[in-house]
Amino acid sequence: MAFFNERWETMDQDQLKEVQLKKFQDQVQRMYKNSFYKKRFEETDITPDDIKNWEDIKKAPFTYKNDLRENYPLGLLTGNWEEVVRVHMTSGTTGTPTPMVYTQNDVNVWAECMARNFIAGGLKKSDVVQQAHGLGLFTGGLGFHYGLERAGAKVIPTSSGGTERQLRLMQEWGTTVFTGTPSYAAYIAEIAIERGIDPVKDLKLRLGFHGGEPVSGELRQRIDERIGYKAHGGGMRTCYGLTEMGGPIGMDCESTNGIHLWGDHYLVEVLDPETLEDVEAGNAGELVLTNLSFEAMPILRYRTGDRVVVNFDTCECGRTHPRITNFLGRVDDMLLVSGTNVFPSQIEFVLLRHPGMSENWQLVVGDNRGLHTLKVEVEPVQGAQIDNAFVKELEKELHSHLEITCKVDIKPIGTLPRFEGKAVRVRDERI
Ligand SMILES: [Zn+2]
Secondary structure, eight states, X not given: OOOSSHHHHTOOXXXXXXXXXXXXXXXXXXXXXXXXXXXXXXXXXXXXXXXOSHHHHTTSOOBOHHHHHHTTTTTTOOSOGGGEEEXXXXXXXXXXXXXXXXXXHHHHHHHHHHHHHHHHTTOOTTOEEEEOSOOSSXXXXXXXXXXXXXXXXXXXXXXXXXXXHHHHHHHHHTOOEEEEOHHHHHHHHXXXXXXXXXXXXXXXXXXXXXXXXXXXXXXXXXXXXXXXXXXXXXXXEEEEEEGXXXXXXXXXXXXXXXXXXXXXXXXXXXXXTTTOSBOOTTOEEEXXXXXXXXXXXXXXXXXXXXXXXXXXXXXXXXXXXXXXXXXXXXXXXXXXXXXXXXXXXXXXXXXXXXXXXXXXXXXXXXXXXTXXXXXXXXXXXXXXXXXXXXXXXXXXXXXXXXXXXXXXXXXXXTOSOOOSSSOOXXXXXXX
16 A cells, blocks of 8 residues: 555644644634634633643634635635635526635645645556646636646646547557546547447546545446456545535545545534534534645634544554545535425436436426425436336335436437536426
8 A cells, every 4th residue: 555645644643633633723823813704703701722632622713614605705815815815606607606715735635635635545656637627716626636746646637528539649649547527427428339339448548536526336336347456456536525614525545445635634524513512422513624834824613514433443544544435415405395305416326226227317396386306317328228117116225315306208319418527417497
């Protein structure tokens, strides 16, 4: 097992906790100079000077998504604007964007975290990587790019799109690693096969680092087989990240038993969202993160809204840092349909248990005289035999998972949209 920074990645857990406490104390002192955080602290009965031990961390105030939006663009800046070298933000399609700014040191820390991830996932210096996460304001593209370079691989920054060219470059340069959204990997494999390119025989892809969407075990297995990762001795690694913490920050290691987060740079808490106490080991809770190393815009105890299970024990790869072992859903992706919470990832989980169902699907939320309706449109795979009895069975399974009625509409192959970036799985036609 190779490491990018073995000393830090395998650090004794007690020592790691000491480092975290020290960095947390320094970070809140830095934040206290900013008027937003000063006010937040004034709403509690402590000041940064009162944080003396691990328990005191729990008394520090939280930060929420709205805080970043309401203080757009620079209200949460705790560093010096003169030192800022990079700006990213979310697309802001549903309101004010969520901003993030970086000093050179912040960019370096982020690149180090990503380099550790890539090496942990099996990347080698000899690998040729096509980096197809979109380059731009979105954190994914440049976050991957800098980390891959830091890890020493050969990066071809294709960005997303241009599928025919992506395939040509894969053949010309003998590309071994592909990065992009999972749905783009599925799409590239589909187009390759259509063009008579056998990904197993004609391409050399052995690793995929995929972020931007939750991935079910079934989809992972399908992509591993179809694009050739498995046949070439590797597999898909999935990524966790969010703009508020700098971008993509965590990834599966080669053992694929959880997404590693780096405790020396991020303080990881899993809280019961009602009581705000730590959940017991192995239980699901809300992920709360503090950026311990950033200078320009570190965020304090950020309530991610992500429901996760985290394992704090040492991984079989030897890394001592926490791992997200189960990602149950992101609040932003959740739909409220007739009073029931629906996560689109639950639908994919049900669909892909059936070999006859493809990963091309969409959820249509409709409105029938004020009553919300759910319909899944899905394409079968080539050659699948689909009859009415199967459709009825699928509707029954969806109902038992979602606890709400959901119609199934089988569509002809090639009629539903394909995605080169983040897949749009929901069509909300409610008035
Ligand atoms: Zn590991």
